[in-house]
Amino acid sequence: MGTSYDTSVDPLERARLLERTHAAVLSGDRVSHEPRPVVFESWRRCLEARIDPDLRQPPLAFDHDRLDDVRQAHPLARWVPMLRQTLLEAADGTSHVMIVTDADGNILWRQGHPQVCRDADRVQLAEGTRWAESAVGTNAMGTTLATGAPVQIHSAEHLVRNYHSWTCAACPVRDPDTGALLGAVDLSGPLHTMHPALLALVVASARLVESELRWRLAASDDLFRGRNAHHLAGSGRAAALLSSSGRVIASAASTGFVPGQRIGLDESGTVRLDGGEHAELEPLDGGYLLRVAPPRPLRKPQLSLHLLGDVVPTATVDGVRHELSLRHAEILALLAMNPGGLTAERLALLLHGEQGNPTTVRVEIHRIRNALGQNVVKTRPYRIAADVDSDLHAVREALRRSDADAAVDRAGLLLPHSESPAIRAERDELSASLRGCALGTGDPELLWRFANTDAGRVDLEVLERARDLLPPEAPQRNVLETRLRLLLEEVG
Structure with missing residues (x-):
């Protein structure tokens, strides 16, 4: 499959060859010349979307009453005069129309020779109509927006037969701030006006618009940076100046933020950075000040011990209840009674007297940590790292307050066995x-x-x-x- 046109072939002869290819592909017959890959893939997308090759006209996106408002709000509006000058004067202005669409393939501007405009009106190649691939099949404007790459579509490379008498070249225009598609620039004309140089001209015009957009963006960044640099100097925390789209414009020293880096924004006013840190957004005129929040302290697990009475002792960690063996209950009781921590040797002595074995204690601690969680019991020394409460502590506290009622209510023998x-x-x-x-x-x-x-x-x-x-x-x-x-x- 060829990726470019053979300039030695006459456009009309090429159109007849494309008609035969078009008919063969749609009927399922064998083709002598396969479509170019970009065309073949576009036809596949359009047929899967159930575009009718016999479609008569494109859908209307905006009526004339609404079109002016849409145009005025579009970021390409100020560049339409420049595009007209560079495109129509460089091309044959009497044979082509210049078209500018939005990112959805809706034609917002069409300018050119009156006769060519009248010819375009007959196929509804007109302002306010929608020319996305999903609306009218393969065409330069719709296909360039679908692929994000410049493309030229000639004659029967259009999927819809009604457009086989046209040739067109288009190039997407992207927002230099976000990289998002803003729309497409297109030159369209009768099929005999086809020339490979038209695509290069359209691409150059689109790049010129993007260059102007980048220049204006850089000037806007400089103004925003100068107006808000004092926020970085006095932030007291790692901080960056962001555009309204979340692009880093400037940052405080040694923060790790890089100009051009993009930060995902949401409506909550806080963002989560790639490293897991949380940051706060302060709105500024034209953007944001990003402050990295102080590290959030890790929440301790909540441990509740039931050790009194002739019942199975239990440990409840963050609401999950675990029944304890007597040995594990003894260890946890001793650790709760000694919040500063105990060595394996000291625990062995408290558990078994002089016959205690520290190795046995280490094995049991390992089992407790596997059961209750590594953040509940820590090592070196062995200690409870959770926020702990126990019925033993509750009775001891009631006795300290001389609250006999509360003490008797919780009374029981400590691990009676x-x-x-x-x-x-x-x-x-x-x-x-x-x-x-x-x-x-x-x-x-x-x-x-x-x-x-x-x-x-x-x-x-x-x-x-x-x-x-x-x-x-x-x-x-x-x-x-x-x-x-x-x-x-x-x-x-």
């Missing part, structure tokens, strides 16, 4: 503190509640004191009498 020397010492001390607190109140109701906890159930003095303080008619006295008799029989 543990034989760890340190856990047993803490359990005994806690039980003694609870007992002293309950007895010291002289409150029969509170003593009754404590007598029904693991810590007070078998305490003779608590049971007797509660019985003696309760009114004779209280039904709880019978329960206490029975429990006392059974305990005394066991002792005797």
